[in-house]
Amino acid sequence: xxxxxxxEKELEHGGHHDDHGHDDHDHHGDKYQSSFxxxxxxxxxxxTIAKQFLITGMLWAIIGAGMSIIFRLQLGxxxxxxxxxxxxxxxWIKIDPTTGLGEIDxxxxxxxxxxxxxxxxxxxxxxGLSGTFSNLLIPLQIGARDMASPMMNMLSYWFxxxxxxxxxxxxxxxxxxxSGGWTGYPPLSALPQASDGSKAGATLWLxxxxxxxxxxxxxxxxxxxxxxxxxxxxxxMFRMPLTIxxxxxxxxxxxxxxxxxxxxxxMLTFDRVLGTSFFLNEIFVAGEALTTRxxxxxxxxxxxxxxLGHPEVxxxxxxxxxxxxxxxxxxxxxxxxxxxxxxxxxxxxxxxSFLVWAHHMYMSGMNPFIANIFVLFTLIIAxxxxxxxxxxxxxxxxxxxxINSASLFSIGFVSMFISGGLxxxxxxxxxxxxxxxxxxxxxxxxxxxxxVAAFFGMFAGIYHxxxxxxxxFMNETLGRIHxxxxxxxxxxIFGPMHYLGMAGVPRRYYRFDKFQAFSEFTxxxxxxxxxxxxxxxxxILFVINFFYSMYKGRKQTEMNPWGATTLEWTAPVDxxxxxxDGDIPHVHRWPYDMGRxxxxxxxxxxxxxxxxxxxxx
Amino acid sequence: xxxxxxxKKIRRIHPKKFALWTAIVSMLMLFSAFTSAYIVRxxxxxxxxxxxxxxxxxxxxxxxxxxxxxxxxxxxxxAKNYTLYKLLLTLGLxxxxxxxxxxxxxxxxxNSDTYGIFISTNQSSxxxxxxxxxxxxxxxxxxxxxxxxxxxxxxxxxxxxxPRGQLRLELTFTYWHFVDILWLYLLLFLWIQQ
Ligand code: HEM
Ligand SMILES: [Cu+2]
Numbered sequence: 001x002x003x004x005x006x007x008e009k010e011l012e013h014g015g016h017h018d019d020h021g022h023d024d025h026d027h028h029g030d031k032y033q034s035s036f037x038x039x040x041x042x043x044x045x046x047x048t049i050a051k052q053f054l055i056t057g058m059l060w061a062i063i064g065a066g067m068s069i070i071f072r073l074q075l076g077x078x079x080x081x082x083x084x085x086x087x088x089x090x091x092w093i094k095i096d097p098t099t100g101l102g103e104i105d106x107x108x109x110x111x112x113x114x115x116x117x118x119x120x121x122x123x124x125x126x127x128g129l130s131g132t133f134s135n136l137l138i139p140l141q142i143g144a145r146d147m148a149s150p151m152m153n154m155l156s157y158w159f160x161x162x163x164x165x166x167x168x169x170x171x172x173x174x175x176x177x178x179s180g181g182w183t184g185y186p187p188l189s190a191l192p193q194a195s196d197g198s199k200a201g202a203t204l205w206l207x208x209x210x211x212x213x214x215x216x217x218x219x220x221x222x223x224x225x226x227x228x229x230x231x232x233x234x235x236x237m238f239r240m241p242l243t244i245x246x247x248x249x250x251x252x253x254x255x256x257x258x259x260x261x262x263x264x265x266x267m268l269t270f271d272r273v274l275g276t277s278f279f280l281n282e283i284f285v286a287g288e289a290l291t292t293r294x295x296x297x298x299x300x301x302x303x304x305x306x307x308l309g310h311p312e313v314x315x316x317x318x319x320x321x322x323x324x325x326x327x328x329x330x331x332x333x334x335x336x337x338x339x340x341x342x343x344x345x346x347x348x349x350x351x352x353s354f355l356v357w358a359h360h361m362y363m364s365g366m367n368p369f370i371a372n373i374f375v376l377f378t379l380i381i382a383x384x385x386x387x388x389x390x391x392x393x394x395x396x397x398x399x400x401x402x403i404n405s406a407s408l409f410s411i412g413f414v415s416m417f418i419s420g421g422l423x424x425x426x427x428x429x430x431x432x433x434x435x436x437x438x439x440x441x442x443x444x445x446x447x448x449x450x451x452v453a454a455f456f457g458m459f460a461g462i463y464h465x466x467x468x469x470x471x472x473f474m475n476e477t478l479g480r481i482h483x484x485x486x487x488x489x490x491x492x493i494f495g496p497m498h499y500l501g502m503a504g505v506p507r508r509y510y511r512f513d514k515f516q517a518f519s520e521f522t523x524x525x526x527x528x529x530x531x532x533x534x535x536x537x538x539x540i541l542f543v544i545n546f547f548y549s550m551y552k553g554r555k556q557t558e559m560n561p562w563g564a565t566t567l568e569w570t571a572p573v574d575x576x577x578x579x580x581d582g583d584i585p586h587v588h589r590w591p592y593d594m595g596r597x598x599x600x601x602x603x604x605x606x607x608x609x610x611x612x613x614x615x616x617x
Numbered sequence: 618x619x620x621x622x623x624x625k626k627i628r629r630i631h632p633k634k635f636a637l638w639t640a641i642v643s644m645l646m647l648f649s650a651f652t653s654a655y656i657v658r659x660x661x662x663x664x665x666x667x668x669x670x671x672x673x674x675x676x677x678x679x680x681x682x683x684x685x686x687x688x689x690x691x692x693x694x695x696a697k698n699y700t701l702y703k704l705l706l707t708l709g710l711x712x713x714x715x716x717x718x719x720x721x722x723x724x725x726x727x728n729s730d731t732y733g734i735f736i737s738t739n740q741s742s743x744x745x746x747x748x749x750x751x752x753x754x755x756x757x758x759x760x761x762x763x764x765x766x767x768x769x770x771x772x773x774x775x776x777x778x779x780p781r782g783q784l785r786l787e788l789t790f791t792y793w794h795f796v797d798i799l800w801l802y803l804l805l806f807l808w809i810q811q
Contacts, residue, residue, distance in 0.1 A: 148632040148633070149633065152636070217643050221640050221643070222636065224639050225636040228635065229632040230632060255646075256642070256643070257646075259643045259644065259646040262647060263650035263654070264650075266751065267654070270743065274736050274743075275737040276736060276737050276743035276746075277740070278658075278740070278744075292737070294663070295739065296658075297658065297661070304650060
């Protein structure tokens with residue numbers, strides 16, 4: 001041990017708080033930035049990697065949302081002539097030779113839904129959200145020159161890129177991409193002969209997601225290590241902004257749950273390739289028995305999947321919660337209400353999220369007694385969630401709220417989270433879930449609470465930190481149109497789905513009009529589809545605004561345009577790899593010192609006055 | 618004033634080492650998932666038990682001794698005894714390769730007519746391959762890391778003691794000890810489950 005300590009000292013080149021250096025590189029114009037490729041493509045600078053995650057995520061969001069428009073067209077207008085989509089979708093549009101009318105191939109419908117789910121959950125709301133903001137904000141807000149391992153950070157992005165490339169290629173297979181749902185349940189996913197989508201499409205889907213898991217783990221290890229080891233002087237844990245707390249717990253959840261998903265994927269791959277039957281038992285495909293594939297259990301996969309699946313939804317929502325907390329406090333010019341309560345509820349959510357996975361499996365034939373235990377834990381999660389909601393509302397209550405795109409989206413987030421959380425309480429009760437499982441009620445629940453809410457958090461983050469990324473502001477008018485369009489649109493799409501679900505309309509059906517019981521909802525389905533198209537159009541506005549503002553947006557004139565206390569606004573936007581030109585600033589107070597001593601805000605870098613007590617404690 | 622606001626933080630562990638431990642936690646999660654699935658599956662019917670053949674006990678001895686040898690090699694490096702360091706590192710690396718070979722031979726023995734156990738014979742053999750195979754992949758990762766250290770040990774510019782060199786060895790060997798202990802756990806697990 002003794003010799004290790006000596007080495008530690010030597011390694012540090014004079015100690016941890018050498019403010020000029022970093023273990024791996026020197027800042028500003030270092031060797032990693034010498035060429036175009038190193039600077040913009042294989043960059044190791046966390047700020048560039050953040051932008052890579054963001055823009056890749058946006059591309060995937062457009063693809064994934066575009067897919068939803070196509071299958072919404074099918075659901076809203078099942079009899080419409082889809083022949084005009086043939087140039088885009090080719091053979092997936094079946095043309096009736098006698099009438100000349102085109103129709104979406106039912107198999108392809110399922111492939112679209114599967115791709116939509118996979119892309120949005122993993123590529124957009126995990127990599128695009130946590131990848132972007134963890135990268136951008138962790139080093140900047142804790143006062144570090146970069147991540148603990150910039151190299152691993154770069155690899156994390158490129159593994160994500162590889163995962164995306166593989167999934168993208170699978171879209172062009174002639175048997176089509178995987179079509180077994182984003183959850184990939186066996187036996188459908190385990191048997192290539194079960195459906196077209198379970199052939200090469202499923203193989204590529206699995207491969208893609210395994211690389212994705214590698215990306216998440218590389219990123220997560222780095223985020224945790226950086227937050228726990230690289231904070232600047234004075235930045236103790238309870239002086240970290242809530243964003244950092246959220247990213248920390250997110251990364252821990254990912255680190256603990258993604259390997260379990262990987263275990264399920266490995267076993268599934270064995271079943272597909274090596275003839276094992278982990279998840280198979282007494283299967284008949286097209287009337288033919290697979291006699292050698294016995295002894296496995298498909299439910300086992302469900303356990304492994306949801307052991308990730310539930311934490312995953314918090315991996316998606318926690319970063320959004322962190323961003324919203326920060327934006328709301330800065331916009332209200334008030335400290336966040338109940339900072340410590342916020343921290344402890346993030347931690348409580350983190351712990352509880354591992355104890356509730358079976359609430360996705362109430363209908364799998366599980367023992368009702370065990371189901372009850374999961375009901376209990378599931379409903380307990382509502383407590384820390386409610387604490388957070390209460391604190392956000394208390395933060396803006398009586399505040400001098402600055403209305404802009406970022407704060408509007410933050411308020412929208414709170415609204416969505418309340419609406420979706422309430423339906424969660426219904427679903428969390430096994431007795432009610434028996435009715436609601438696999439209906440549009442569940443679809444409405446998770447889109448509002450996770451899909452839309454997380455997007456709102458992401459939008460709030462983008463509008464707020466855009467100047468920090470590009471030195472310019474996004475257009476405010478377009479931003480507000482974007483907000484109102486999305487807010488109204490999202491409720492118009494998902495509100496009616498609650499009603500459909502309560503009436504028993506099942507999810508993952510190709511068309512409803514042929515069922516007597518559901519044909520009366522034709523009008524409602526048309527309405528939802530039209531709302532979806534309009535909402536999608538509003539998102540195009542955002543994309544235009546984003547890229548336009550990157551080059552032509554209003555220039556940022558002051559370093560700290562929002563009057564925030566946190567460290568990221570003390571580093572010049574054009575600083576290269578290393579963030580601060582001179583020394584890393586030291587921190588002397590908690591991150592929410594606003595509206596005290598007659599001052600609008602006091603930066604974290606300002607030393608405490610004689611006898612002053614730090615506000616967070 | 619300084620004292621109130623920011624007690625000087627002392628870094629107790631190098632960030633890279635911390636990152637390695639974090640990665641180890643995620644690998645532990647992978648293997649706990651496998652072993653819990655094993656327990657769940659074994660609890661239901663149609664489970665065929667088969668013996669752990671001798672090769673797996675030999676390999677256990679091999680990987681245990683490789684850990685000890687590599688640890689002594691590390692001590693030698695710190696003490697700047699480069700000949701011993703290089704010798705033991707080479708030996709440790711060889712034993713690592715031997716371990717993987719023995720695991721594979723053990724599997725071949727199970728395949729042989731005496732036992733006739735193949736991957737899809739029964740859930741028990743599928744799980745066996747899953748556990749031993751995934752572990753072997755982790756060991757192969759360790760062997761790769763050892764090879765890199767070995768190349769560094771031979772190059773004249775990097776064979777002498779430097780803090781960086783010591784850190785590299787510490788990371789590599791920590792990982793190696795981890796896969797060693799992981800194997801002990803798996804062997805014990807399979808043995809108890811018999
Ligand atoms: C008060 C808190 C919550 C409760 C009690 C709750 C409960 C549930 C239950 C019981 C289900 C399963 C419904 C079924 O399939 O029959 C479900 C589905 C789902 N929930 Fe929640 N939930 C809550 C919050 C959240 C949050 C915060 C998110 C995401 C950020 C989320 C995302 C999802 C997703 C994605 C699904 C559906 C997955 C699928 O089947 O494809 N939920 N929720
Ligand atoms: Cu859940």
